[in-house]
Amino acid sequence: MQGHAIEPSDFSIDDVQSILNSGSKIYLSENSKQLINKGRSFLEKKLLESTSPIYGINTGFGSLCDVEINKNDLEKLQENLVVSHACGTGDFVPEHISKLMLLLKIKSLSLGYSGVRLELVERLVVLFNEGIIPVIFQQGSLGASGDLAPLAHMSLPLIGKGHVWMNGIKRTSEEALEILGIEPLTLKSKEGLALLNGTQFMNAYGISLCIQGQKLIQWATTIAAISLEAFDGRIEPFFPQLHTIRNHDGQQKIAANMLELLEGSEIAKQTKKHVQDPYSFRCIPQVLGASLDVLSYVSSIFVKEMNAVTDNPTVFPDDEMIISGGNFHGQPLAMALDYLCLALHEIGSISERRTYQLISGRRNLPPFLVANPGLNSGLMIPQYTAASIVSQNKQYCTPASSDTIDSSNGQEDHVSMGANAATKAWKVLENLETILAIELLNASQAIAFREPAKSSAAITRLLESYRKSVPFIDNDRFLSPEIEKSKSFISSYNLSSEL
Numbered sequence: 001m002q003g004h005a006i007e008p009s010d011f012s013i014d015d016v017q018s019i020l021n022s023g024s025k026i027y028l029s030e031n032s033k034q035l036i037n038k039g040r041s042f043l044e045k046k047l048l049e050s051t052s053p054i055y056g057i058n059t060g061f062g063s064l065c066d067v068e069i070n071k072n073d074l075e076k077l078q079e080n081l082v083v084s085h086a087c088g089t090g091d092f093v094p095e096h097i098s099k100l101m102l103l104l105k106i107k108s109l110s111l112g113y114s115g116v117r118l119e120l121v122e123r124l125v126v127l128f129n130e131g132i133i134p135v136i137f138q139q140g141s142l143g144a145s146g147d148l149a150p151l152a153h154m155s156l157p158l159i160g161k162g163h164v165w166m167n168g169i170k171r172t173s174e175e176a177l178e179i180l181g182i183e184p185l186t187l188k189s190k191e192g193l194a195l196l197n198g199t200q201f202m203n204a205y206g207i208s209l210c211i212q213g214q215k216l217i218q219w220a221t222t223i224a225a226i227s228l229e230a231f232d233g234r235i236e237p238f239f240p241q242l243h244t245i246r247n248h249d250g251q252q253k254i255a256a257n258m259l260e261l262l263e264g265s266e267i268a269k270q271t272k273k274h275v276q277d278p279y280s281f282r283c284i285p286q287v288l289g290a291s292l293d294v295l296s297y298v299s300s301i302f303v304k305e306m307n308a309v310t311d312n313p314t315v316f317p318d319d320e321m322i323i324s325g326g327n328f329h330g331q332p333l334a335m336a337l338d339y340l341c342l343a344l345h346e347i348g349s350i351s352e353r354r355t356y357q358l359i360s361g362r363r364n365l366p367p368f369l370v371a372n373p374g375l376n377s378g379l380m381i382p383q384y385t386a387a388s389i390v391s392q393n394k395q396y397c398t399p400a401s402s403d404t405i406d407s408s409n410g411q412e413d414h415v416s417m418g419a420n421a422a423t424k425a426w427k428v429l430e431n432l433e434t435i436l437a438i439e440l441l442n443a444s445q446a447i448a449f450r451e452p453a454k455s456s457a458a459i460t461r462l463l464e465s466y467r468k469s470v471p472f473i474d475n476d477r478f479l480s481p482e483i484e485k486s487k488s489f490i491s492s493y494n495l496s497s498e499l
Contacts, residue, residue, distance in 0.1 A: 035112030078192030088137030143418030146328030160184030251289030330418030
């Protein structure tokens, strides 16, 4: 069978990227099918034999956990759960993150500890493969009992309710299923709860942040190298001897990458009149390296989570146990997301400081990087814009995971707020791209004043491509479009240097 098999073995971030970027279809391996069927058979056997209530299967939910449900109402119980919990609001979750949520839910259910039917998991696979992406909202999850509201919206299309994206067009789920010739599912015992309990909203954001964060750290290093050249900065702070004696992996990688980018530069080899550069240039490896190390750490958290079972209760056929616990609690993700938010912010913070230095009129650069300053304001105000965005990012860095709000009549009395940590980290990431685009606009302008001295071949090639999108600024002009062009360049250009 062609496509990517969903196996019991662990996924990596590279696996996720491969599936999403290639548009590969997925399918359940025979091992996964056996595990799903084994878990379901055990649950059905327990339901027939048990005289005691089993949470969420023949009881109500949350603080209604002591209310027993008649056997004739078990299917209605699961449908009621999904529709009543679909209370999301705010902006839509980006489509690629919603699609990743589907993939992560399939992966979790495929391990066989959730007690759902094979038919349910295979229907999720169909939605994924056919590009039927649930419309999900950013607001509504407390991050425990998992991501209830977002996952409820993810689950609505299974029963023919809610909305989906289909070829980029928003449709009702009913319309989409009709187009595919598929009947809505009737959820069986435990299945609504298995779909809604879990951390797939937080985790999908976390994985997406790691993928995009890796790209932006690479861009931040490359743009920093251009700014260093434009500022006529010294190359010695990047020598390996300095970073070896501190022994931080990220710092050493950033320093090595800077030297690689600057190799062969005439500007770097010129005799310098100044003994030291400002921290925003001299400490590039220390600051960006710290963020790179954070990215590496939090990636390991998100990888563990995407290979985990995070619904409740969970079934253990080999031990003949059904355990009601708290694997849905998002605390590990919430704290990782807050840490990542801070790391992304710092990349933007030091970037804005370099922009500030470049427009200062120092090192034989004209004030605001334009001829005839006074008549022309040049690049004065893009730095204001970057400073405003950096300040907003500082506000987003208030940790969401330090908060909790009592819910469900006190039954759910400590929550992670990991969903809020995820969405604000995503805003910081989007802001970071703009901050870096502004630095690139300034650095590319400033380095032109170093001619006829040449930079490295790597930097020269990049700037030649950039100039096709964003030309040199001779006189004042409307700059918002130039910032947007700079952002588009960062989004579309494939950097050859890798951390």
